[in-house]
Amino acid sequence: MKHSGPAPGPLYPGRSQPATDTAGNAVIPSVSAATGRVELYTQSSMVNWLSPLQLPFTAMRVAVAMAIGAFADQRMVQAALTALDPNPQIPVPADEHGGVWVDYLADTGDGWDSTYSMALCVSHAVTLREQGVTLPRAKVLLLGGDQVYPTPAHDGYRTRFVDPFRAAFPAPVEAARPAYSDQPIELPDAPWMVATPGNHDWYDGLRGFARLFCCGKPVGGWETHQRTGYYALQLPGGWWIWGLDLQLESEIDRPQREYFQKMVTALQPGDRVVLCAPEPSWVDEMERVRRGEQRALPSIETKTPRFRSLSEIEGMLGNRLALVLAGDSHHYAHYVPRAGTAGPHRITCGGGGAFLHGTHLLPDPPRPIVVGPAKQAYELKSAYPEKATSRQLRNRAWQLPGRNLSFCALVAILYLLFDWIIQSASLASIPGRDQRSFVGRLADLEVTFGNIGEVVHQLFRVMAHSPASVVFAAAIVFSCGALSTRDVRRGVLLASLAGALHGLLHLALAVALLWLITRFNLYAFGADNPPHMLLFLVQAMLLGGALGGLLFGVWMVLGNALWRLHTEEVFSSQRIADYKCFLRMRFEGGQLTIYPLKLEKVCRSWKLGEGVKRLARVRSTWRVRARPGATGPRFVPADGQVSPPEAVQMIEKQAIIIQR
Secondary structure (H helix, E strand, O other), X not given: OEEOOOOOOOOOOOOOOOOOOOOOOOEEOOOOHHHOEEEEEEOOOOOOXXXXXXXXXXXXXXXXXXXXXXXXXXXXXXXXXOOOOOOOOEEOOOOOOOEEEEEEEOOOOOOHHHHHHHHHHHOOOEEEOOOOEEEOOOOEEEEOOOOOOOOOOOXXXXXXXXXXXXXXXXXXXXXXXXXXXXXXXXXXXXXXXXXXXOOOHHHHOOHHHHHHHOOOOOEOOEEEOOOOOOEEEEEHHHEEEEEOOOOOOOOOOHHHHHHHHHHHHHOOOOOEEEEEEOOOHHHHHHHHHHHHOOOOOOOHHHOOHHHHHHHHHHHHHHHHEEEEEEOOOOOEEEEXXXXXXXXXXXXXXXXXXXXXXXXXXXXXOOOOEEEOOEEEOEEEEEEEOOHHHHHHHHHHHHHHHHHOHHHHHHHHHHHHHHHHHHHHHHOOOOOOOOOOOHHHHHHOOOOOHHHHHHHHHHHHHHHOOOHHHHHHHHHHHHHHXXXXXXXXXXXXXXXXXXXXXXXXXXXXXXXXXXXXXXXXXXXXXXXXXXXXXXXXXXXXXXXXXXXHHHHHHHHHHHHHHHHOOOOOHHHHOOOOOOOEEEEEEEEEOOEEEEEEEEEOOOOOOEEEOOOEXXXXXXXXXXEEEEOOOOOOOOEEEOOOOOOHHHHOEEOOOOOEEEEO
16 A cells, blocks of 8 residues: 655645645654654534524535536546546455455544544444454445535545544554655555545535545545546455445436446356445435325326436346445434345445434335335334434424524524614604604513514504515515425425414514513613613523524424424534444355444543644644654543444344345
8 A cells, every 4th residue: 555645734824835635644744754744633523504604605505516516517527537547346355264344434524523433433443342242444444425514615525534534544654754755655455445425525516525535545544446436346255335426416427327337247146236325315215105105196207316326226236236325314224125025225324423313204114115127115123323312312402502602693683683674664754653663662561461462563563664674574484484395395385384484483582572671671771872772782682592592493393393394403403423323344255244333422532642742733723743653543532531442332233144
């Protein structure tokens, strides 16, 4: 294996540094090679999906990617570039026992604690204490998609993916290495890293993904061998692993289809294939079938593009398909064929570091799905976390004000803007109308249920002469309605109405807080006193943020429990770093043994590893020196913390065994 000295990071602008690629091993070589190597690591926090800054940025990136993605398909570019340079199957050598260990990890590249904990697990042997078994480090690490969150922009791959993985399994430091040298370092029997792109990898048109995984550059101690986003690994014993690249919501492209048609001809009698897909589209298909049973004219055209593409590849393989793996959903779910029916095992395992997704709404029992001419019937054998635990975690979303102050501040500001528009409109002189302001009228009303009708009457009188207030209120109602319809395939109208009710509740709360605060202090002190106006702003921000955030959190819980709404937001708002999972698989002879592994609690406290010295720390970025010969992790659990590879447990009671 060859490793070049990782490239410098941008911590010290203006400093003369060697020009190397920061997408791989981002390291500043030391002035004196004998003293070790200087390295930079950024320990990012988990993505705050409800942050006022994150929401519009992510929405814009996704909208642009969805709008022009089909016209800038990087897969076609890769296919054109590899036309004269064949993209054959990649043979994986066998170990001394004639088999090979393979890990599967998906949906990583988020917060440091969760991502680094999982990087430690896949870069080291893991100990199963209950079984008394130690599973060695895998030769191949399969990344199942979404290697970076939220998008690859702004050094996302380096800080959220490369840094934790090369810190867990760094390239060696040589004492005799010349200063500032980026010559390759030989490392015998190095493990491989092979990646499938997910939707978040596609948000820059797959450019960052291609630079990182398709150019033969190492990532820490791992080699990369693939040339495109899709691949075929030929394992010992007649086993294959195929990885699909399905761009966003588009279908499989022609060069990729032709590539796998060619791979089918390379299969020998008795060979079996493991398929890696970007998302568990069979779950959506199971739900589509359930909804379609209530329709008079079900149609195959209602299938999602990705399931059509997946079923097309599955149709090529027929009974040679042994297992389908996917990430995208950040949990573990194992679907097995029902007794007496044929079909591959289907496993979702997206616990690589991103926030947790719930399992309580998984299809159980699922409806049969059609792949080619055959109908496949499944049952949900195992899910992690368990459905009862998933519901308990879902119910904690009401605690939003204590978890996301920035979002609650945004809600309070929106309340203030609405109240400001209403109050300003009420100051306009209209003949035949009470000339008191809206606030003045509220101050005259006691806060009782009997006066609610009068408050509503006064509000409508003002809004009838204020187009701005109507537009603002409509925007709030429409936004909440649109949020409720996200990921809803059936009952969109009901979801929209429920979301509109959510928006109306926020508007009602904004007016209620104005009434309460006005009655409490402004009527007594006067509205024109600047200190009292400042007091009003403070009260409005505190109460609006706390109660508005509470309303949003409670609504997500109720909407999910009653109408299956907000399946994404009810968990992304919590940013749960625990309940991680991955697969360690053994391919040997005619048998595939799968160990579904879980890490219930990630490590949250770290110290520097052996042979590593701290030089500086600027916010979340560490500058350290690794001495020659330092090959271990750059950060290890602090005293009293359990090492993640030693805390791993089995998800299912027994390993999953599939015969060739």
